[in-house]
Amino acid sequence: MFPLNLDGLGHAGVNALYVVTGFFFGFMLEQAGFGNSRKLASQFYLSDMRVLKVMFTAIITAMLLLFGLEVLGLVRPGALYINPTHLWPGIVGGLIFGVGFVIGGYCPGTSLVSMATLKLDGAFFVLGLSAGMVVFGETLGWFQAFFDASGAMGEVTLPQALGLPAGVVVLLVVLMAVGMFFVAERLEARFGPREKEPC
Amino acid sequence: MLTPKRLAATSAILLAAALALLHRPDPGARLAARRAALEPRAAADDIRVSPEETLELLYNPAARLRLLDLREENEFNLFHLPGARRVSLAALQLGPPAGLAREDTVVVVSNGEGRAREAWLLLAAAGFERIYVLRGGIHGWLAAFGRPDRIDPSLPACPLDDCRRYRFESALGDRHPESDPGPEALSGRAFERKVKVQGAQKRKSGSCG
Numbered sequence: 015m016f017p018l019n020l021d022g023l024g025h026a027g028v029n030a031l032y033v034v035t036g037f038f039f040g041f042m043l044e045q046a047g048f049g050n051s052r053k054l055a056s057q058f059y060l061s062d063m064r065v066l067k068v069m070f071t072a073i074i075t076a077m078l079l080l081f082g083l084e085v086l087g088l089v090r091p092g093a094l095y096i097n098p099t100h101l102w103p104g105i106v107g108g109l110i111f112g113v114g115f116v117i118g119g120y121c122p123g124t125s126l127v128s129m130a131t132l133k134l135d136g137a138f139f140v141l142g143l144s145a146g147m148v149v150f151g152e153t154l155g156w157f158q159a160f161f162d163a164s165g166a167m168g169e170v171t172l173p174q175a176l177g178l179p180a181g182v183v184v185l186l187v188v189l190m191a192v193g194m195f196f197v198a199e200r201l202e203a204r205f206g207p208r209e210k211e212p213c
Numbered sequence: 214m215l216t217p218k219r220l221a222a223t224s225a226i227l228l229a230a231a232l233a234l235l236h237r238p239d240p241g242a243r244l245a246a247r248r249a250a251l252e253p254r255a256a257a258d259d260i261r262v263s264p265e266e267t268l269e270l271l272y273n274p275a276a277r278l279r280l281l282d283l284r285e286e287n288e289f290n291l292f293h294l295p296g297a298r299r300v301s302l303a304a305l306q307l308g309p310p311a312g313l314a315r316e317d318t319v320v321v322v323s324n325g326e327g328r329a330r331e332a333w334l335l336l337a338a339a340g341f342e343r344i345y346v347l348r349g350g351i352h353g354w355l356a357a358f359g360r361p362d363r364i365d366p367s368l369p370a371c372p373l374d375d376c377r378r379y380r381f382e383s384a385l386g387d388r389h390p391e392s393d394p395g396p397e398a399l400s401g402r403a404f405e406r407k408v409k410v411q412g413a414q415k416r417k418s419g420s421c422g
Contacts, residue, residue, distance in 0.1 A: 195222070
């Protein structure tokens with residue numbers, strides 16, 4: 015049954031579906047408070063861990079739904095796109111991404127949400143992001159050897175990398191997420207803004 | 214006290230545990246059980262088809278040729294054979310690609326033969342029988358039909374020749390002339406045929422009475 019065949023929608027229909035999906039994704043980010051750079055950056059000061067909590071809730075919700083559909087035979091896992099792992103380029107890129115996140119207060123998706131709600135800092139972040147994409151695209155040849163040869167693991171999934179059955183990995187990820195939520199709330203209680211004592 | 218947060222966390226853990234119990238093993242797990250029996254066949258020469266025979270099969274509709282390309286996305290975008298479909302080993306470990314029929318002739322392709330041989334094992338473990346490995350992979354194809362300067366000796370080699378050693382100026386996929394040199398490229402070339410095309414077999418065998 016899944017992934018759904020969208021051929022019947024035609025080119026314009028598929029593009030319209032992408033726009034609608036993107037709108038709702040952005041809407042949910044805004045509802046979670048991710049259109050505000052102060053709230054986003056405060057996770058790095060351990061005072062507001064909502065980014066970790068919202069993102070990991072989304073990950074385990076999607077994972078459980080997808081895995082449930084697979085168990086029910088409604089989705090064929092071989093048909094799903096798996097992002098290739100390039101370990102060292104991923105680590106270097108992740109560090110650059112993280113530094114950009116702390117400095118700018120946004121990640122790419124949330125900067126677009128911020129710009130859509132007419133915030134000036136979001137619009138500037140998108141300008142910087144676009145410039146970075148052009149520079150990276152034009153200089154890709156310089157990094158190609160690093161990209162090809164440093165920790166290229168192919169399209170590997172967690173169960174394959176860990177050598178564990180998929181069901182066990184799903185359970186471990188849920189347990190990890192619940193543990194992280196618990197720790198995140200403790201950190202917020204310690205480093206987050208304290209409620210004012212009544213006079 | 215059972216707060217909504219605790220209820221959600223407990224539900225997620227119970228659901229994950231229930232799904233883990235109900236999940237069935239995938240072809241990757243089936244291969245792990247049959248690897249010892251299948252590996253000698255994967256190493257044998259009779260499953261390796263030459264670039265010339267592959268080109269001939271491309272122009273024979275009765276062969277029902279399906280080319281599965283195991284290389285990385287960037288390598289596939291750079292250059293691939295006509296009609297080739299990119300699949301990953303990870304995806305094959307989860308199940309055969311959609312639309313692949315048992316009677317299709319499947320040729321698996323990688324830069325050399327490393328990933329193609331692993332894909333052969335996975336498809337064999339999944340019950341497919343008409344599976345072949347492109348001899349020498351894309352490097353072999355370019356040696357047969359490519360420009361002489363395509364292979365760059367400065368690019369590092371790796372086990373089973375599965376690291377990219379070719380260079381293209383543009384990522385044109387199957388629109389490079391070397392992707393489909395046409396059947397005329399076979400004239401004057403002698404090559405061994407290993408794939409038995411089902412339609413041709415029927416004609417040779419005559420009546421079954």
